[in-house]
Amino acid sequence: MPKNTEKSRPAYHQSYEIIRDMILQGDIPRGTKIVEEKLAAELGVSRTPIRESIRKLEQEGLIAGKMVINPSEKDLRNTFQVRMLLEGHAARSAATYLHESELQALLECVRIGRTGELEEIMKANEKFHEIIVQASNNPFMIDIIDRMQSIIYLFRRTVVYYNRPFLIDEHENIYEAIKARAGDQAEELMKQHLQADLDFCLHLIC
Incomplete structure (x- = not known):
């Protein structure tokens, strides 16, 4: 991962970490449909960082087809x-x-x-x-x-x-x-x- 300071990290990174942790800790159960508007309201951010976070989590295999998966x-x-x-x-x-x-x-x-x-x-x-x-x-x-x-x-x-x-x-x-x-x-x-x-x-x- 790039060697960034907190200030140079992408703006969506905090949203990404929160959503990732919610999934890994079971706060968002597997099989849950991800709704951008709902997450944006819960986290108090716009839909743009949520959308970018979801894209990264899809790349990392935690979300597929806007649904939370659970790695076997x-x-x-x-x-x-x-x-x-x-x-x-x-x-x-x-x-x-x-x-x-x-x-x-x-x-x-x-x-x-x-x-x-x-x-x-x-x-x-x-x-x-x-x-x-x-x-x-x-x-x-x-x-x-x-x-x-x-x-x-x-x-x-x-x-x-x-x-x-x-x-x-x-x-x-x-x-x-x-x-x-x-x-x-x-x-x-x-x-x-x-x-x-x-x-x-x-x-x-x-």
């Missing part, structure tokens, strides 16, 4: 299979291309993961993976991952909120492999890390 276990496994391949490759690329400042940013994410408050840890988790994905320098790969952001967010929230064991240890191990320029190891560790996320979340939500 197969959908989640398929999504993560793609994510393991892409982020594994990105971790290998990071071991070659990341500069010292980016390595320091990864290490800071690990530090916050061990010491931060819940929302800080969420953001550090997101930034850790974002830095590595950007290291691929492949806009097509980055776009594919961006289209999976709702599913990724669902898993990220679950592993952080439910304090998945060894989550930050795994981040630190990935960081150490990237710092050592050990591409094979970084790729394998990333794949193992994402598989552990998948297994943990499926146990809780399926």
Whole structure:
């Protein structure tokens, strides 16, 4: 995802996050028909940001035909299979291309993961993976991952909120492999890390 500040984010982004969270938390149940006018009134915004939010959620697979869907276990496994391949490759690329400042940013994410408050840890988790994905320098790969952001967010929230064991240890191990320029190891560790996320979340939500 692009490295934006709050001020530079698209105007619809807040609406998107609210609607996404309402879907993932079950406040908008699966099978519900999405009505732009109703959501705009509830959120106190115009229909334009609602329309843009719905378009993004359709790209991410949470809405289809103006109806809320609920990803099946197969959908989640398929999504993560793609994510393991892409982020594994990105971790290998990071071991070659990341500069010292980016390595320091990864290490800071690990530090916050061990010491931060819940929302800080969420953001550090997101930034850790974002830095590595950007290291691929492949806009097509980055776009594919961006289209999976709702599913990724669902898993990220679950592993952080439910304090998945060894989550930050795994981040630190990935960081150490990237710092050592050990591409094979970084790729394998990333794949193992994402598989552990998948297994943990499926146990809780399926």
